[in-house]
Amino acid sequence: MRDNRIKRGFIYRLTNRYAPPKAMLAVAFLVSLASCPAPAAAERPFGSLDRDQSAYALGSFAMNIIFVESNGVVDTNQENWTPEQLTNMHVEIGQTAAYWESLTAAYHPNAQLDITVNYVNGGVPLETRYEPINRPGVSSSPLWMNDVMDTLGYSNANSNTNTRDFNNAQRDLLGTHWAATVYVVNDAVDSNHKFTDNYFAFSIYGGPYVVTTYNNNGWGVDRYDRVLSHELGHVFFALDEYYSSGSRTTDRSGYLNGSNGNAERNGVGARVTPPQPDALMLNITLDPSEFTSVQVGHVDTDNDTIPDILDTIPNFFGSDAASDADAGIFSFSGSGSVRPKANLNPKVWAESGARMTINTIDGGSYNLDGLGWIDFPAADGAWGDYSESIELDLLGLDVGLHTIDLRITNSVGNHSAVDSYELFVTPEPGTLGIVCLGLLGCLRRRRKTNRPT
Numbered sequence: 001m002r003d004n005r006i007k008r009g010f011i012y013r014l015t016n017r018y019a020p021p022k023a024m025l026a027v028a029f030l031v032s033l034a035s036c037p038a039p040a041a042a043e044r045p046f047g048s049l050d051r052d053q054s055a056y057a058l059g060s061f062a063m064n065i066i067f068v069e070s071n072g073v074v075d076t077n078q079e080n081w082t083p084e085q086l087t088n089m090h091v092e093i094g095q096t097a098a099y100w101e102s103l104t105a106a107y108h109p110n111a112q113l114d115i116t117v118n119y120v121n122g123g124v125p126l127e128t129r130y131e132p133i134n135r136p137g138v139s140s141s142p143l144w145m146n147d148v149m150d151t152l153g154y155s156n157a158n159s160n161t162n163t164r165d166f167n168n169a170q171r172d173l174l175g176t177h178w179a180a181t182v183y184v185v186n187d188a189v190d191s192n193h194k195f196t197d198n199y200f201a202f203s204i205y206g207g208p209y210v211v212t213t214y215n216n217n218g219w220g221v222d223r224y225d226r227v228l229s230h231e232l233g234h235v236f237f238a239l240d241e242y243y244s245s246g247s248r249t250t251d252r253s254g255y256l257n258g259s260n261g262n263a264e265r266n267g268v269g270a271r272v273t274p275p276q277p278d279a280l281m282l283n284i285t286l287d288p289s290e291f292t293s294v295q296v297g298h299v300d301t302d303n304d305t306i307p308d309i310l311d312t313i314p315n316f317f318g319s320d321a322a323s324d325a326d327a328g329i330f331s332f333s334g335s336g337s338v339r340p341k342a343n344l345n346p347k348v349w350a351e352s353g354a355r356m357t358i359n360t361i362d363g364g365s366y367n368l369d370g371l372g373w374i375d376f377p378a379a380d381g382a383w384g385d386y387s388e389s390i391e392l393d394l395l396g397l398d399v400g401l402h403t404i405d406l407r408i409t410n411s412v413g414n415h416s417a418v419d420s421y422e423l424f425v426t427p428e429p430g431t432l433g434i435v436c437l438g439l440l441g442c443l444r445r446r447r448k449t450n451r452p453t
């Protein structure tokens with residue numbers, strides 16, 4: 001927010017008639033940059049609510065890892081994490097993070113997925129009274145999740161609520177846009193490496209959690225990274241594609257309401273051959289189908305490295321009413337804000353359905369008399385908020401007609417519409433007074449919306 005007590009608009013005095021003083025500008029910017037605070041960590045996405053924790057796979061994401069350890073208090077203690085097993089998990093989890101990040105590596109830096117692997121409790125397993133692998137995975141998970149969550153200070157009766165609250169605390173602490181928790185259950189001794197309900201990995205669309213097992217049924221620990229990558233897809237609203245999941249080609253999911261055209265069932269549930277037979281959500285091959293990519297938000301229709309969800313232009317409003325033509329002062333005061341794209345996700349039970357963006361307002365620039373665009377500093381000392389006050393003062397403008405174009409720029413480099421003004425600086429009284437027939441005729445404003453930039 002802008003500090004209204006101190007006007008910190010960018011002020012300089014033109015010394016040449018038509019050329020801005022470059023050296024002076026440079027000095028002004030160095031001073032400005034030196035006084036700026038360090039770039040802030042990301043905030044929660046603009047427009048998001050508490051339960052919007054992984055609306056799309058773009059931006060910074062805290063992947064909280066919790067190793068679950070049975071302590072024998074209620075169930076017989078069967079599984080015990082060893083240092084070697086934990087080391088294996090670190091390797092596999094690192095591969096999952098690298099894989100998901102690689103999917104957005106060609107995007108604008110401020111649009112890429114950036115995963116922080118957050119080993120909860122320093123990676124030391126957290127205890128439960130139960131032996132998770134000797135119980136049904138889905139129906140018993142609230143018991144052992146709540147044991148772990150209680151240790152972490154979250155004591156709601158609902159384990160989903162606890163995990164969601166934990167995720168929010170972690171993303172605020174770590175400064176990430178999004179968060180989800182991965183519970184890792186040990187199954188090294190278990191004979192078939194499955195829970196008693198035959199699940200070995202499961203998750204909830206849009207989070208807040210993923211449950212995985214060390215050996216993943218028949219996939220083995222070496223392919224844990226693929227299993228976790230698949231489950232992470234669900235957290236970002238990707239649908240299953242394999243036949244036994246029941247998912248159909250006509251199902252839809254994700255912020256962009258992507259269809260499920262690589263599913264092995266057609267619209268009436270009959271088996272069909274998918275166009276991509278090896279895919280992340282089909283057989284945990286590390287390659288998403290084009291349909292999965294849309295569901296998780298990885299589509300860039302105009303191929304400009306800005307994915308569609310973030311490829312929006314910012315709002316920009318303001319006024320030059322405080323300008324003083326007699327004194328040669330152009331003064332602009334306004335505001336800029338991000339403009340989230342509509343959220344088309346049909347799974348509104350899994351999230352708020354709100355419009356959300358991770359874009360921020362990252363700059364403002366002016367063009368005086370067509371001489372070229374020059375950046376000016378943020379009114380509050382630092383760009384990077386979802387909305388910014390926009391203040392610009394140009395002092396010492398010479399006598400005559402000036403054109404001043406203004407625009408702001410968001411974090412993926414998209415400019416707002418240009419706001420254009422004219423200012424006729426009046427001569428000193430008695431020198432050339434005839435040029436200007438009253439202030440109203442000298443100070444004119446014209447706004448050009450949707451002008452190409």
Ligand SMILES: [Ca+2]
Nearest residue numbers: 069070079080
């Ligand atoms: Ca144990």
Ligand SMILES: [Ca+2]
Nearest residue numbers: 190192193194
């Ligand atoms: Ca078993």
Ligand SMILES: [Ca+2]
Nearest residue numbers: 302304306311
């Ligand atoms: Ca684009």
Ligand SMILES: [Ca+2]
Nearest residue numbers: 380382383385
């Ligand atoms: Ca700011």
